[in-house]
Each structure stands twice: as structure tokens, then as C-alpha cells.
Amino acid sequence: MAEKNRHIAFICSKGDLDMAYPALIMGWAALGNGVDVTIFFTFWGLDLVTKKRVDKLEIAPVANTSFKMSMMGLPTGNLGIPNLMGIIPGMTAFASWFMKSKMKALGTPTVREYLEMLSDGGAKMYGCKMTVDMFGIKRDEFLPCIKDVVTASDFIDMTEGAQIIFI
Amino acid sequence: MADATLASVSFDAEGYMTDPNQWSKEISETLARQEGLAALTAEHWKIIDFCRQTGLASGKAPTLRQITTGTGISTKDLFALFPKGPAKKVAKIAGLGKPEGCV
Missing domain, CATH: 3.40.1260.10 (DsrEFH-like)
Structure with missing residues (x-):
């Protein structure tokens, strides 16, 4: 049944x-x-x-072709974050902080x-x-x-x- | 299936009431039985009332997380009170449409 x-x-x-x-x-x-x-x-x-x-999970912009500068509100169209910039110390921390703040704004747990x-x-x-x-x-x-x-x-x-x- | 209480109530294809103004407590009780709940307790009503209030005010049935944060009822208790899909079940019982949103 x-x-x-x-x-x-x-x-x-x-x-x-x-x-x-x-x-x-x-x-x-x-x-x-x-x-x-x-x-x-x-x-x-x-x-x-x-x-x-x-609580310390991260997202790295290096080799991430989906990561576009326009996601941060810059008028850069389809321009990605250059890998060279991605290797600058602090970029991964910045990208992670950025994604977390975006999700928080959406009310995502x-x-x-x-x-x-x-x-x-x-x-x-x-x-x-x-x-x-x-x-x-x-x-x-x-x-x-x-x-x-x-x-x-x-x-x-x-x-x-x-x-x-x-x- | 046919129940006198529901005779004049209109539903959409998924079983949600199309007009929240047709709702009554009796309709809730009948719908709850159809959803497999034996009886509606005070705790159930606290959640149904909250969903009616926010649903009528915003035009949208609240999501699971909106229910837990809004009522202070824990996720565990919510799933125990309305097993298998609490937000959808409450929306149906409260005469609201299908809840939208991912959390």
C-alpha cells in the first residue's frame, strides 16, 4: 500500500x-x-x-572564467577579472567577502x-x-x-x- | 473527496485555493485532513494564522524560512507539525497560493 x-x-x-x-x-x-x-x-x-x-569557505577568481568585473557593479561588460589580478594577495578573500555579502543581502542563510x-x-x-x-x-x-x-x-x-x- | 465545506471553493490544478477570501477555519480543517493531518492544534493554528497574515498582506505565501523566523517555531517543530513539505502544506491549508522562493 x-x-x-x-x-x-x-x-x-x-x-x-x-x-x-x-x-x-x-x-x-x-x-x-x-x-x-x-x-x-x-x-x-x-x-x-x-x-x-x-565559516571560512572561499571562492577564488583565478581561472574562474565566470567571474566578471561587472558583477561588482563596474561598467566593464564581459570583461573578466584578469588572472594576473586574481593572484594579487587578498583577491580570494575579497571575492569571498563579496559573494558572502551579496548572498546576505538576498537573505540567503x-x-x-x-x-x-x-x-x-x-x-x-x-x-x-x-x-x-x-x-x-x-x-x-x-x-x-x-x-x-x-x-x-x-x-x-x-x-x-x-x-x-x-x- | 467531495466535501460539503469545499463545495463552493475554487482550487487551481495543484490544489491551492485561488481566492484567499473564500477561506474559513472549517475549510482549513477539512483541507488539513486531506493533507493527512489528524487534527489542528494551537501550534498548527499559530503557523496558519501567521501565514494568513503575511500571505494576505504581501500576496505571497511565506517560505519555510519566513515561517520559522516569523513565528519563532523551530525548523524541527515545523517539519513535525506539517510533515513532508511544511510551507506548501500550510499554504494549502491557509487558503494561499503556492509559496515562491528558494529558502
Whole structure:
């Protein structure tokens, strides 16, 4: 009788500020639609759920062809931030501050807040065992949203029938 | 499915009421049962009332985060009170349109 609920699983493999948000936003939207959500954090994605890293995620303008000067309100059209400028000390910090202030103005929660919302909304979040072992991360270094550290095979088991999105 | 309370109420294709002025408490209770909620408690009403107020004032049903920050009810409690998609469920029950916005 009972139909199996729709289930979306996200694999977060990136630790950049801009790559942190897709899974958080879509995961939150999924919970809002009554869909089950599982998030697996692997490799650099573990930065999102590590206490000392979560508030310090950054976006680097170097080699980022999407980063245009016009985003900062300058009338420069399609002109990107030259990579040479991107290597100036402080540019990454500036770009990160800039993106954070833009998101704040939009009322977007921080990564830390999003994780808390997702966890409270019932999303299940796990760390990747192999990466955790490789980076030597201890359990108490993770935010409380991390339920467990599991193997890739465990993740495959727990996402049977789910739609999987790799980020 | 046919319920006397809802006889004169108009809905869109997704089941949201098209005219919030047709809403009444009785309609809320009937819609809540259709959404799988056994009974509406005082806590449910606190959220429904908040959504009615902000929804009628702005013309838009509030999002999840607007509900939690506006009512002070935690995300956990909101998902417990209206399981599986609280913002959409409350919008339906409160006679409002579908909530827009990502957070």
C-alpha cells in the first residue's frame, strides 16, 4: 500500500564557497517538497561540515572564467577579472567577502545555518570514510549535522532507488 | 473527496485555493485532513494564522524560512507539525497560493 517516498541524494565533493550552495539549496527545496534527502560529503566537500572550515569557505577568481568585473557593479561588460589580478594577495578573500555579502543581502542563510536547517528538516548527512581517514579528521571536528562516517558502499546501499546528484 | 465545506471553493490544478477570501477555519480543517493531518492544534493554528497574515498582506505565501523566523517555531517543530513539505502544506491549508522562493 505505502508508496516509497521520493529520495534525492547529493554527493558534495567540492569545498569552494560557490560549490557549497547547490546541494544545500536543492536539498532544502527537496525537503520543502516532502522528498527524502541524503547528503554524502567527500574529499573537499568535507570542508562544508568541518567546524574549523565551514565559516571560512572561499571562492577564488583565478581561472574562474565566470567571474566578471561587472558583477561588482563596474561598467566593464564581459570583461573578466584578469588572472594576473586574481593572484594579487587578498583577491580570494575579497571575492569571498563579496559573494558572502551579496548572498546576505538576498537573505540567503550561511552554509552553517543551511546545514542546521537541513538537519532539523530531516536530511541525513554523512562523511566519506576514506577521505576522513586520509585527511585524519576526528569525529569531534565535524558539525553535529554529520550523523556518521560511512564507506562508499554504505552510501550506495542507503541510496537504493534514489536520484543521485554529484556536485 | 467531495466535501460539503469545499463545495463552493475554487482550487487551481495543484490544489491551492485561488481566492484567499473564500477561506474559513472549517475549510482549513477539512483541507488539513486531506493533507493527512489528524487534527489542528494551537501550534498548527499559530503557523496558519501567521501565514494568513503575511500571505494576505504581501500576496505571497511565506517560505519555510519566513515561517520559522516569523513565528519563532523551530525548523524541527515545523517539519513535525506539517510533515513532508511544511510551507506548501500550510499554504494549502491557509487558503494561499503556492509559496515562491528558494529558502
